[in-house]
Amino acid sequence: MPPRRRAPLRALAWSGGAALLAAAVAAAALGFGGDASGTAVAGRTPPATATVTRTTLTETRTVDGTLGYGDPLTVTGKTPGTITWLPSEGSTVTRGDGVYSVDADRRPLLYGAMPLYRTLRDGVEGKDVELLERNLGKLGYTGFDADDTFTWATREAVEDWQEDLGLDVTGEVRPGDVVVARGPLRVANLKKALGDGATGPVLTATGTTREVRVDLDVAEEHLVRKGMEATVELPDGTTVDGEVTRVGKVATETATGSGTGQDTATTVEVTLSVTGLKKGYDSAPVDVTIVADRRADVLAVPVGALIALAEGGYGVQVVEGSSTRYVAVETGLFADGEVEVTGLDEGMTVAVPA
Numbered sequence: 001m002p003p004r005r006r007a008p009l010r011a012l013a014w015s016g017g018a019a020l021l022a023a024a025v026a027a028a029a030l031g032f033g034g035d036a037s038g039t040a041v042a043g044r045t046p047p048a049t050a051t052v053t054r055t056t057l058t059e060t061r062t063v064d065g066t067l068g069y070g071d072p073l074t075v076t077g078k079t080p081g082t083i084t085w086l087p088s089e090g091s092t093v094t095r096g097d098g099v100y101s102v103d104a105d106r107r108p109l110l111y112g113a114m115p116l117y118r119t120l121r122d123g124v125e126g127k128d129v130e131l132l133e134r135n136l137g138k139l140g141y142t143g144f145d146a147d148d149t150f151t152w153a154t155r156e157a158v159e160d161w162q163e164d165l166g167l168d169v170t171g172e173v174r175p176g177d178v179v180v181a182r183g184p185l186r187v188a189n190l191k192k193a194l195g196d197g198a199t200g201p202v203l204t205a206t207g208t209t210r211e212v213r214v215d216l217d218v219a220e221e222h223l224v225r226k227g228m229e230a231t232v233e234l235p236d237g238t239t240v241d242g243e244v245t246r247v248g249k250v251a252t253e254t255a256t257g258s259g260t261g262q263d264t265a266t267t268v269e270v271t272l273s274v275t276g277l278k279k280g281y282d283s284a285p286v287d288v289t290i291v292a293d294r295r296a297d298v299l300a301v302p303v304g305a306l307i308a309l310a311e312g313g314y315g316v317q318v319v320e321g322s323s324t325r326y327v328a329v330e331t332g333l334f335a336d337g338e339v340e341v342t343g344l345d346e347g348m349t350v351a352v353p354a
Contacts, residue, residue, distance in 0.1 A: 048351070048352040048353075048354060049319055049349050049350065049351055049352060050301060050302050050305060050349070050350055050352050051347060051348070051349055051350075052299055052300070052301055052341075052344045052345065052346055052347060052348040052349075052350060053299070053300055053301075053346065054297060054298070054299055054300075054346050055298065055300050055338070056294065056295065056296045056297065056298070057294070057295045057298060057300060057333045057334075057335040057336065057338060057340055058291060058293075058294045058335055058336070059291070059292045059293040059294070059333055059334070059335045060289050060290065060291055060292060060335075061220065061223055061289070061290045061292050062287055062288065062289045062290075063214055063216060063220075063287075063288050063290070064214070064215075064285065064286075064287065064288070065212045065213060065214040065232070065272070065285070065286045065287070065288040066212065066213050066214075066283070066284070066285055066286065067210060067211075067212050067232070067234070067274070067281055067283060067284045067285075067286050068206075068210065068211065068212075068213065068282070068283045069186055069188070069206035069207055069208070069209070069210055069211070069282070069283075070206050070207045070209075070211055070213075070271075071206070072188050072189075072204040072205060072206050073181065073204065073205055073206070074191075074201050074203075074204050075099060075100070075179055075201070075202050075203050075204070075205060076199075076200060076201055076202065077100075077102065077107075077176070077192075077197075077198040077199045077200060077201075077202045078175055078176030078199065079102060079174070079176035079177075079198060079199070080197070080198060080199060081102035081103040081105075081197075081198040082102065082103055082195060082196070082197065082198060083100060083101070083102065083192045083193070083194055083195065083196045083197070083198050083202070084101045084102065084103060084104050084194065085098070085100060085101035085104075085106075085194070086100050086101075086190055086192065086193075086194065086202075086203070087099070087100065087187045087203075088187065089187050089188065089189060089190060090186065090187060090282075091186070091187050092184055092185070092186055092187075092208055093109050093184065093185045093186075093187065093205070094109065094184045095109055095110065095111050095135065095138060095139065095184070096108055096109065096110075096135075096139050097109055099179040099185070099202075099203075099205075100192075100202050100203065102198040103198075105166075105167055105168075106165055106166070106167070107176075107177065107178060107179055108165065108178055108179070109178070109179050109180075109181060109184075109185060110131065110132070110135040110178050110179070110180050110181075111135060111138075111180075111181065111182065111183055112131040112134075112135070112180045112181075112182070113131075113182060114127065114128060114131065114180070115175065115180050116128055116131075116132075116173065116174075116175040116177075116178060116180060117175055118175065119172055119173070119174045119175070120132055120150055120172065120173045121150060121155070121171070121172040122150060122151070122152065122155055122171075123150065124149075124150040125148050125149050125150070126148055127148060129147075129148050129149060129150045129154070130146060130147060130148045131180070132150075132154075132158075132173060133145070133146040133147070133150075133154055133157075134146045136154075136157050136158070136161060139161065141157040141160060141161055142157070143156060143157055144156075144157050155171040155172075156171075158171050158172070158173060159171045181205070182207075183207060183208070184207070184208045185205040185206070185207070185208070186205060186206050186207065186208045187203055187204075187205050188203070188204045188205055188206050189203060189204045190202075190203050191203055191204065209273070210274060210277055210281075210282075211245070211271055211272060211273055211274065212232055212242060212271070212272040212274055212286060212288060213269060213270070213271055213272075214269070214270040214271075214272070214288055215252075215254070215265075215267040215268075215269060215270075216267055216268055216269075216270045217265060217266070217267055218251050218266045218267060218268055221247065221268050223290065223292040223293075224244055224247055224270055224290055224292070225244065225247065226244055226245065226246065226247060227243065227244060228243070228244040228290060228291060228292075229241070229242070229243060229290075229291045230242035230243065230244060230272055230288055230289060230290045230291065231288070231289045232272070232274055232286050232287070232288055232289075233286060233287040233288075233289070234281060234284065234286055235281070235284050235285065235286070240274050240275060240276040240277055241274065241275050241276055242272040242273065242274045242275075242288065243272060243273050244270060244271070244272050244290070245271050245272060245273045246269075246270070246271040247268065247270050248268040248269040248270065248271075249268070250268070250269075251266050251267065251268050252266070252267055252268070252269075253265070253266045254267065272288065293333060293335075295332065295333045295335075295340055298332065298333070298340045299340065299341055299342065299344055299345075299346060300338040300339060300340055300341065301316060301338065301339060301341055301344070301350050302337060302338055302339075302352050303334060303337055303338060303339050304352045304353065305317075305350045305351065305352050305353075306329075306331070306339065307326070307353075309326070309328060313328055313330075314328070314329055314330075314331055315327055315328045315329055316329055316341070316344065316350045316351070317350060317351035317353075318344070318348055318349065318350055318351075319349040319350065319351055320349075324351065327343060327344060328343060329341040329342060329343040329344060330342045330343060
């Protein structure tokens with residue numbers, strides 16, 4: 001399904017974020033007295049309290065993403081002739097399988113990072129020769145070394161391969177005889193029909209593994225790193241596990257909104273792998289929740305327990321029986337309505353102003 005129109009980044013508030021902190025600061029204006037020295041202050045027992053607990057705080061960020069199979073590549077025919085066979089859209093092509101056929105001759109898939117750009121024959125040397133020999137070895141052909149030299153042994157393996165494919169046995173491989181890709185292909189769209197001329201774009205294809213792409217605002221780039229955990233929510237509300245596999249190095253400026261209300265956003269592309277996906281969605285808009293930070297074994301109190309001290313910084317109102325006192329604290333991570341604090345002991349009771 002085509003992705004629905006969405007803003008490139010929907011930045012949700014940090015768990016227990018600035019709004020809650022502002023509320024805590026406002027609570028200081030309710031007439032609480034005392035100082036940061038820990039001196040006891042007589043008064044009524046606060047109406048709401050909480051216990052200082054030792055816990056793990058997790059900070060998350062939710063952004064928009066798109067589920068798909070990655071960027072498509074275009075398979076282009078390079079030799080004259082007639083298209084006599086095409087795969088079906090959505091089918092998978094692996095090493096040695098035909099990608100399409102010209103004049104009843106199969107064009108097989110080889111794995112590699114560079115396309116063939118010349119005819120490979122006796123005496124030719126280079127990385128393209130090594131690519132061919134490595135693929136022949138993976139397909140079960142032997143008798144040659146997988147190096148960068150095309151020898152008589154390579155020619156014999158090529159001849160055996162061509163014979164097995166039902167091709168003309170020439171012992172040579174031309175650029176248009178094969179299709180080279182980094183791995184298995186999933187056929188996305190056919191650009192030709194049976195009977196069409198074989199030169200030019202034949203089909204588009206992608207990788208076979210579904211992944212999630214996120215256009216992340218550059219201001220948030222420091223929050224993600226390779227290997228970071230994530231949760232991906234699908235359009236039907238179900239969730240699957242994700243992991244950041246790549247953080248782009250190139251920033252791109254794109255327009256957001258429409259008409260006269262257009263703005264621009266500068267983003268980097270973040271790629272995530274996903275596990276637990278069932279069949280159904282080839283492409284879909286998704287929500288990605290990234291675990292930006294996690295602090296284990298820390299002391300925490302509700303954000304609402306924080307009080308702005310007159311001399312600066314924050315404190316909490318510690319409850320001891322029928323008395324209270326104010327204790328200065330240093331804050332750390334805010335998450336899930338709680339805040340990491342130092343300066344208190346586990347098990348203390350603190351006031352939570354209404």
